Amino acid sequence: MSQKNVVVIGAGVAGLTTALLLSKRPGYKIVVAAKHMPGDYDIEYASPWAGANYMPVSVRGTEAAKWDKDTWGPLEDLAQNHPDAGVHFQECEIRSRSKDVGTATADWFAELLSPSPWFKDVVPNFRTLPKETLGSGIDSGTAFTSVCINTAIYLPWLVSQCLKNGVIFKRAVFKHISEASSSGIHPGNKVDIVINCTGLMASTLGGVEDKKVVPARGQIVIVRNDSGRMYDISGTDDGPDEACYMMTRAAGGGTILGGSYQKGSWESQPDPNLATRIMKRAVELCPALTGGKGIEHLDVIRHGVGLRPVREGGTRIEKERLGGVWVVHNYGAGGAGYQSSYGCAKAAVDLVEEASREKAKL
Missing domain, CATH: 3.40.50.720 (NAD(P)-binding Rossmann-like Domain)
Incomplete structure (x- = not known):
């Protein structure tokens, strides 16, 4: 040839x-x-601007789920065998509130929030978390070993x-x-x-x-504080297109606090009020970030905005x-x-x- x-x-x-x-x-x-x-x-x-991590939201049986499934092996190999790639394993906890059903964030995360998602047999250590360990207002939770990528x-x-x-x-x-x-x-x-x-x-x-193809605007805060693990929750009380998640990047990359999913927004500048809400939600979900203190104890590296290229x-x-x-x-x-x-x-x-x-x- x-x-x-x-x-x-x-x-x-x-x-x-x-x-x-x-x-x-x-x-x-x-x-x-x-x-x-x-x-x-x-x-x-x-x-x-991406986190980035492995938290599949693709629907069971779709091509998208196959592409996600085919990606876990290579990412796992990088985390295990190629430290120079900046990918590491991280424990991940997913928390779900029934009151979030039907919001933009809960719809986006639907498969991830399932008690039995298709990827439970792909990622290591998938398990259901006991309800009494989840904190008030949280109805169910799962955990597994994921990876976080320092982009x-x-x-x-x-x-x-x-x-x-x-x-x-x-x-x-x-x-x-x-x-x-x-x-x-x-x-x-x-x-x-x-x-x-x-x-x-x-x-x-x-x-x-x-x-x-339309943008789904994501705003993040990158901090020096370590969350210890990756967290995601089904929604927030601050609006249907706001989200709460966090992950600590490999090799000193800082902890990403998110976020938002603002479909159709091209706004490139961080919104300071949204940033404050992101930080408050993160500290509430993971008090270990600041040792149980307020958001003034977050050590901010920078604020960022990325536009996810979402295609209908x-x-x-x-x-x-x-x-x-x-x-x-x-x-x-x-x-x-x-x-x-x-x-x-x-x-x-x-x-x-x-x-x-x-x-x-x-």
């Missing part, structure tokens, strides 16, 4: 994981072309693994997807396959303009011919970008292989 020239648009977790998995297969010369790269902090670039280490690690395999990285801004195959981005000049991992920007990229109907992983070039899409994972990353990337790479075979026949 002759070498295929591939351009991956986007250097978020989807683009980098797809490029990495494809670089392990023979016969591809890969360029990752992106406006934003690891190290950048921009509202268009969701990946650095500031992990995204550059993905880049380094790609570089080791010969992947080339370039800054580029595309108004239309056809520019990725016609603008001299690839040293081989002729581009055979374009992989579209543009996240939220798939809504505006010419030739794609997927209007099913779920992540788009499919291939199509655009202007005589095969395009493979992998975008729209919403809040599941990391926890579905390897499953989605593998599905996308399988489509690249399919497109290569079909191109060979032409």
Whole structure:
């Protein structure tokens, strides 16, 4: 099989994981072309702002659940065997209040809140928590061993693994997807396959303009305090699109306190009132954060806002011919970008292989 020239648009977790998995297969010369790269902090670039962890919210029996399931093994392997990736194991507790049923957060977390979710046989140590240990107002709870990813280490690690395999990285801004195959981005000049991992920007990229992709605004506070474990709860008393969760990133990455799920909001600046509510909820859920004291004892590193690239109907992983070039899409994972990353990337790479075979026949 002759070498295929591939351009991956986007250097978020989807683009980098797809490029990495494809670089392990023979016969591809890969360029990752992106406006934003690891190290950048921009509202268009969701990946650095993510927690990030493994807390599946995908519905049993769906493709999304399969992608999540296929991602646990690689993340577990990184936590066990590759300390340089910035991924570590962390105990996770999920708490559920029946009064939250029907809210945006509870709907988003529905599978996660189930007493018997599909992933109970995937993650280690899944168990139901005794009600008397849960605190007032909490009706049920589960726990399991998860992973937490320090995105500031992990995204550059993905880049380094790609570089080791010969992947080339370039800054580029595309108004239309056809520019990725016609603008001299690839040293081989002729581009055979374009992989579209543009996240939220798939809504505006010419030739794609997927209007099913909308932002779900997440606001976080990163603190030096250690929560000891990961927590998530079904809802808050502060509004249906606010959430309460926390996780401590590997390798000194700080503890993420969240959050919100504000669908349709593009607001890039942190809301100080929301930040105060996030901190109050976190200290209430996990008094150990401040040794039982108030939010003034939280040691804030920074405030952040990220826009999850949510796609109505779920992540788009499919291939199509655009202007005589095969395009493979992998975008729209919403809040599941990391926890579905390897499953989605593998599905996308399988489509690249399919497109290569079909191109060979032409």
